[in-house]
Amino acid sequence: MTAVPSTDDDVLTARELYRFYRAGEEETLALRGVSLRVGRGETVAVVGPSGAGKSTLLACLAGLDEPSGGEVRVDGVRISHRPETERARLRARHVGVLLQTRNLLPHLSVRDNIRMAQHAVRGRPAMTAEALLEQVGIERRGRALPRQLSGGELARAGLAVALANSPAVLLADEPTGELDGDTEQLVLRMLRDRAADGSAVLIVTHSAEAVRIADRVVALDDGRAREKGGRETGHAFR
Numbered sequence: 001m002t003a004v005p006s007t008d009d010d011v012l013t014a015r016e017l018y019r020f021y022r023a024g025e026e027e028t029l030a031l032r033g034v035s036l037r038v039g040r041g042e043t044v045a046v047v048g049p050s051g052a053g054k055s056t057l058l059a060c061l062a063g064l065d066e067p068s069g070g071e072v073r074v075d076g077v078r079i080s081h082r083p084e085t086e087r088a089r090l091r092a093r094h095v096g097v098l099l100q101t102r103n104l105l106p107h108l109s110v111r112d113n114i115r116m117a118q119h120a121v122r123g124r125p126a127m128t129a130e131a132l133l134e135q136v137g138i139e140r141r142g143r144a145l146p147r148q149l150s151g152g153e154l155a156r157a158g159l160a161v162a163l164a165n166s167p168a169v170l171l172a173d174e175p176t177g178e179l180d181g182d183t184e185q186l187v188l189r190m191l192r193d194r195a196a197d198g199s200a201v202l203i204v205t206h207s208a209e210a211v212r213i214a215d216r217v218v219a220l221d222d223g224r225a226r227e228k229g230g231r232e233t234g235h236a237f238r
């Protein structure tokens with residue numbers, strides 16, 4: 001993401017990502033050659049105006065969407081340009097995703113959502129569902145269905161699910177939008193803790209608080225990424 005060459009410590013790398021949308025007559029180039037990397041233990045904030053391509057970028061990084069061109073690697077494994085089922089398998093093993101729309105299955109209790117996310121973990125998960133519930137402060141809500149939770153509880157449950165597989169890469173889309181101060185602080189602290197444990201954390205955000213906790217900030221504008229105060233990130237790998 002900087003002029004520094006990528007290293008073995010890079011857990012998340014994107015090279016020259018393009019994403020082209022066609023809807024009827026309308027064509028949009030949402031990503032125009034975005035390259036970035038996030039190292040082990042690093043937190044990167046991605047900022048930019050509405051329509052800049054932030055959600056598109058995050059979806060491509062998570063393997064939820066396929067870039068039209070370029071490559072994404074998580075934990076040393078290419079996740080882009082694979083069938084959807086393969087991407088889902090790799091995501092379940094290597095990636096935690098915290099989405100605006102929440103990452104919970106509506107018909108499962110919070111505890112079962114966590115257990116489901118732990119399914120892909122090899123061996124024993126680092127933390128039990130109970131321990132995760134406690135860590136995010138909703139230990140009494142494990143049996144509740146997502147629709148029975150308040151907004152703050154829902155955010156905490158989503159965080160527990162995103163962390164359930166101890167992901168090497170944690171991707172968060174506006175994780176603090178519309179949260180009360182306490183919940184915002186908890187979410188940011190846990191994202192930081194995850195990075196301190198060695199994950200690569202990337203946060204798409206408008207929040208000044210989230211930007212403040214980031215090690216680096218990447219500005220996305222009209223599908224192009226630029227390290228804040230730096231050069232266009234597409235040059236990083238040239």
Ligand SMILES: Nc1ncnc2c1ncn2[C@@H]1O[C@H](COP(=O)(O)OP(=O)(O)OP(=O)(O)O)[C@@H](O)[C@H]1O
Nearest residue numbers: 021022023028030049050051052053054055056057
């Ligand atoms: N499924 C789609 N089909 C067609 N165009 C799309 C699609 N998804 C996004 N776009 C377009 O791609 C561009 C980038 O959208 P994206 O949602 O990634 O921006 P964003 O930076 O996340 O915006 P916001 O901050 O408002 O959420 C926009 O011009 C948008 O209209």
